[in-house]
Amino acid sequence: MTTTDTTTTPGVDVRRPLEFTDARLNARIPTGPIEKKWEQRQFDVKLVNPTNKRRYHVIVVGSGLAGASASATLAELGYNVSCFCYQDSPRRAHSIAAQGGINAAKNYRNDGDSIFRLFYDTVKGGDFRAREANVYRLAQVSNNIIDQCVAQGVPFAREYSGLLDNRSFGGAQVSRTFYARGQTGQQLLLGAYQALSHQIELGKVKMFPRTEMLDLVLIDGHARGIVTRDMVTGKIESHIGDAVVLATGGYSNVFYLSTNAKGCNTSAIWRAHRRGAFFANPCYTQIHPTCIPVSGDHQSKLTLMSESLRNDGRVWVPKQAGDTRPPPQIPEEDRDYYLERKYPSFGNLAPRDISSRAAKEVCDNGRGVGPGGLGVYLDFTDAMQRLGEAAIRERYGNLFDMYERITGENPYAQPMRIYPAVHYTMGGLWVDYDLMSTIPGLFVIGEANFSDHGANRLGASALMQGLADGYFILPYTIGDYLVGSKLAKADTSHAAFREVESEIQQRVERLLSINGTRTVDSFHRELGKLVWDECGMARNDTGLRRALARIPELRAEFWENVKVPGEGNDLNQELEKAGRVADFFELAELMCLDALHRTESCGGHFREESQTEDGEAQRDDEKFSYVAAWEYTGKLEAPTLHREHLTFENVKLQQRSYK
Amino acid sequence: MNLTLQVWRQKNAATPGKYVTYQLADVSPDMSFLEMLDVLNQELILKGEEPIAFDHDCREGICGACGVVINGLAHGGQRGTTACQLHMRHFKDGETLTLEPWRAKAFPVIKDLIVDRSALDRIIQAGGYVSVSAGGVPDANTIAVPKENAEKAMDAAACIGCGACVAACPNASAMLFTGAKIAHLGLLPQGQIERGRRVIHMVEQMDEEGFGGCTNIGECTAVCPKEIPLDVIARMNRDLLVAKITGAS
Numbered sequence: 001m002t003t004t005d006t007t008t009t010p011g012v013d014v015r016r017p018l019e020f021t022d023a024r025l026n027a028r029i030p031t032g033p034i035e036k037k038w039e040q041r042q043f044d045v046k047l048v049n050p051t052n053k054r055r056y057h058v059i060v061v062g063s064g065l066a067g068a069s070a071s072a073t074l075a076e077l078g079y080n081v082s083c084f085c086y087q088d089s090p091r092r093a094h095s096i097a098a099q100g101g102i103n104a105a106k107n108y109r110n111d112g113d114s115i116f117r118l119f120y121d122t123v124k125g126g127d128f129r130a131r132e133a134n135v136y137r138l139a140q141v142s143n144n145i146i147d148q149c150v151a152q153g154v155p156f157a158r159e160y161s162g163l164l165d166n167r168s169f170g171g172a173q174v175s176r177t178f179y180a181r182g183q184t185g186q187q188l189l190l191g192a193y194q195a196l197s198h199q200i201e202l203g204k205v206k207m208f209p210r211t212e213m214l215d216l217v218l219i220d221g222h223a224r225g226i227v228t229r230d231m232v233t234g235k236i237e238s239h240i241g242d243a244v245v246l247a248t249g250g251y252s253n254v255f256y257l258s259t260n261a262k263g264c265n266t267s268a269i270w271r272a273h274r275r276g277a278f279f280a281n282p283c284y285t286q287i288h289p290t291c292i293p294v295s296g297d298h299q300s301k302l303t304l305m306s307e308s309l310r311n312d313g314r315v316w317v318p319k320q321a322g323d324t325r326p327p328p329q330i331p332e333e334d335r336d337y338y339l340e341r342k343y344p345s346f347g348n349l350a351p352r353d354i355s356s357r358a359a360k361e362v363c364d365n366g367r368g369v370g371p372g373g374l375g376v377y378l379d380f381t382d383a384m385q386r387l388g389e390a391a392i393r394e395r396y397g398n399l400f401d402m403y404e405r406i407t408g409e410n411p412y413a414q415p416m417r418i419y420p421a422v423h424y425t426m427g428g429l430w431v432d433y434d435l436m437s438t439i440p441g442l443f444v445i446g447e448a449n450f451s452d453h454g455a456n457r458l459g460a461s462a463l464m465q466g467l468a469d470g471y472f473i474l475p476y477t478i479g480d481y482l483v484g485s486k487l488a489k490a491d492t493s494h495a496a497f498r499e500v501e502s503e504i505q506q507r508v509e510r511l512l513s514i515n516g517t518r519t520v521d522s523f524h525r526e527l528g529k530l531v532w533d534e535c536g537m538a539r540n541d542t543g544l545r546r547a548l549a550r551i552p553e554l555r556a557e558f559w560e561n562v563k564v565p566g567e568g569n570d571l572n573q574e575l576e577k578a579g580r581v582a583d584f585f586e587l588a589e590l591m592c593l594d595a596l597h598r599t600e601s602c603g604g605h606f607r608e609e610s611q612t613e614d615g616e617a618q619r620d621d622e623k624f625s626y627v628a629a630w631e632y633t634g635k636l637e638a639p640t641l642h643r644e645h646l647t648f649e650n651v652k653l654q655q656r657s658y659k
Numbered sequence: 660m661n662l663t664l665q666v667w668r669q670k671n672a673a674t675p676g677k678y679v680t681y682q683l684a685d686v687s688p689d690m691s692f693l694e695m696l697d698v699l700n701q702e703l704i705l706k707g708e709e710p711i712a713f714d715h716d717c718r719e720g721i722c723g724a725c726g727v728v729i730n731g732l733a734h735g736g737q738r739g740t741t742a743c744q745l746h747m748r749h750f751k752d753g754e755t756l757t758l759e760p761w762r763a764k765a766f767p768v769i770k771d772l773i774v775d776r777s778a779l780d781r782i783i784q785a786g787g788y789v790s791v792s793a794g795g796v797p798d799a800n801t802i803a804v805p806k807e808n809a810e811k812a813m814d815a816a817a818c819i820g821c822g823a824c825v826a827a828c829p830n831a832s833a834m835l836f837t838g839a840k841i842a843h844l845g846l847l848p849q850g851q852i853e854r855g856r857r858v859i860h861m862v863e864q865m866d867e868e869g870f871g872g873c874t875n876i877g878e879c880t881a882v883c884p885k886e887i888p889l890d891v892i893a894r895m896n897r898d899l900l901v902a903k904i905t906g907a908s
Binding site for chain 2 (some may be wrong): 094147149151153159163180190195200258263265272296301302303471472517519570574
């Protein structure tokens with residue numbers, strides 16, 4: 001039995017028995033029954049004496065739900081914190097755009113919810129590719145999050161009794177979602193931002209807005225700091241700490257078009273990966289079914305509309321390819337309500353991955369609607385006849401307005417057109433139960449880690465995870481590391497910082513000196529389209545190999561022919577983008593390698609070769625019940641695969657069925 | 660459609676700025692305003708010129724990063740709409756558009772259309788929170804909030820901190836922004852304990868940053884992309900008066 005695996009050729013040697021886990025991936029899951037693991041760990045962690053906490057300095061990169069909540073909480077405990085964000089204010093992090101809600105196992109509805117049920121639903125929704133112990137802990141602390149946010153003054157929706165309202169969301173069979181109109185992410189983020197602001201005022205957090213992390217610095221194998229660029233002056237600077245926390249979000253923008261904010265990027269986690277942090281399950285990406293379709297080549301991003309629309313809208317396309325009649329002129333018998341037809345019990349509420357793939361399939365058959373044939377109808381005619389237009393306006397008025405603002409079409413008079421778009425990435429840096437990566441002292445929280453969602457995330461679970469990590473998990477576990485590690489005394493004049501600074505300086509100068517003929521955006525668009533076509537909603541061996549041949553060519557062209565105007569010592573948005581796109585090029589290759597090696601389908605990862613007779617995702621638990629954690633080897637085309645075997649003791653593995 | 664753009668260009672805070680005129684052809688009516696600027700910037704880059712710097716991020720009207728004064732109107736004048744959600748179909752072929760940054764003493768220009776809005780963060784830091792630490796809080800449903808108050812609090816909490824209210828106000832006042840946070844927290848039971856202290860410190864900070872006072876013109880609420888109502892300012896003034904009289908600090 002070996003403990004390391006040097007598989008470098010995708011698709012080779014995946015049949016070996018997997019009853020063991022690579023020794024370098026010690027998840028450090030506490031022993032004992034699942035309900036007791038977190039309590040046990042909280043008891044076992046070494047505590048930092050209150051007066052000693054102020055001697056430690058923690059660097060937090062990112063100020064979204066995870067980063068802001070972690071920064072505020074660490075400061076409340078007494079640690080000194082430096083928090084970094086690329087936006088002009090921590091309040092603008094992309095968590096702010098989450099609409100729907102946040103799950104918690106409060107069972108306020110008395111409808112049979114429980115911590116175990118939330119845990120079970122999350123493991124099943126993730127298609128049995130998440131770590132049981134982590135998910136259970138997430139469900140446990142979900143209730144504390146709601147208490148915390150209410151105490152902060154988050155204006156959740158209320159009933160006439162004055163108590164909290166709940167709704168069912170994303171196909172859940174219980175009402176466990178707390179919400180603040182369609183702006184839940186905004187309100188939760190502002191709660192965390194305000195807690196952070198309080199600590200800034202008290203001098204416990206130093207905030208660095210408009211500052212981008214460009215690399216991680218290790219001393220004696222421990223994460224000790226970061227090198228940043230001041231986005232106004234261009235100054236490259238070093239920051240040292242006793243631990244580094246990455247809360248830098250997901251990498252959906254590798255696809256160029258996604259629902260992420262324009263600035264979202266992979267650079268922080270990718271740089272950390274290059275310094276030794278293993279990257280887990282990069283191919284697990286989530287496609288959201290209800291987004292507004294692309295309107296033309298000028299498109300810069302995609303806009304998501306809450307999937308609550310699927311509660312009343314009916315999804316359909318014409319039965320015949322090439323039927324270009326306006327929707328009201330297409331009679332019922334010529335319409336295909338394909339979700340209702342294929343999934344009679346869930347209908348239009350089928351999970352995100354399934355609904356998205358079904359839309360792609362009908363569009364691939366030439367039955368898509370709207371410009372370019374990349375769209376399906378979401379029709380409220382029946383709901384308006386049943387409930388009246390006023391009721392629909394009350395439920396979805398703001399979403400209908402947003403749709404009209406963007407498309408210029410009135411959704412009360414004609415069906416909406418929707419199409420899936422990349423929305424969230426379940427993959428990310430591998431972390432153990434304490435949320436520490438394979439680099440000692442480097443912690444990763446929120447969407448940036450490979451997290452608790454397995455191969456597919458359920459609606460209203462992202463906000464829950466970000467805040468669970470930041471308020472209630474990391475602040476405990478980081479203390480254990482700080483007390484237990486004997487860090488050498490050092491400052492930013494240490495050779496390790498000097499070396500990284502000089503590498504960064506050279507990279508900046510190189511990008512500025514190429515002066516080629518193509519803009520950063522043109523490369524990013526081409527990369528994004530390639531990854532979308534070959535490693536998007538459906539993947540296959542041939543396509544992935546095609547992408548793996550093309551990505552390095554395009555990357556080489558980027559480094560020879562990109563045009564980055566302006567100077568390094570100035571506010572230079574093209575230079576910022578160029579650095580990020582350069583990292584996306586490297587990540588894209590790893591995503592495709594991961595997708596190629598995982599020849600099963602699971603959750604958001606659909607391999608066309610692995611489907612059931614009726615076209616559903618077919619898992620292969622025998623071969624693939626593991627987390628694929630990739631180690632950077634210096635050669636982008638040949639990373640080393642490490643496996644963390646996933647064992648399921650509390651839920652029974654089964655094929656998901658939404659028929 | 661074809662457009663003429665007069666854009667404020669300024670290298671940095673220390674260098675004086677000026678308007679530069681650009682012609683842009685074949686603008687699609689389906690583009691957002693910022694996508695139109697993207698297209699112009701791509702042309703400028705390939706011509707070897709520096710692109711126009713502007714703040715933006717989510718491009719769905721919620722992060723509050725974008726903001727540009729278009730023909731004298733903050734965010735372009737479409738009701739309840741940020742610049743990123745404004746679409747070109749609202750403009751006419753052949754039109755001339757003037758683009759300038761938020762102008763206020765408390766918002767120094769950083770570059771082109773980008774300004775420094777950190778003064779707004781400092782107002783929140785002065786007291787725009789409930790001083791509660793993580794953990795040790797009561798069960799969420801032990802705090803009942805009348806539905807009507809929760810809705811009003813949410814109306815005020817919807818502020819995205821873009822600063823359009825300041826840009827539109829002839830006095831460059833930040834009272835709509837500050838009043839919105841004070842109203843949000845003041846309408847909830849959780850915000851009562853620190854209510855007096857909060858309003859005093861936030862208003863002090865607002866004055867210190869160099870924002871002007873309110874003279875009831877109402878431009879702020881007219882351009883506010885989240886349509887924050889003007890009465891949050893009256894509420895703030897009332898809270899301030901009560902706090903001063905009762906000696907809160």
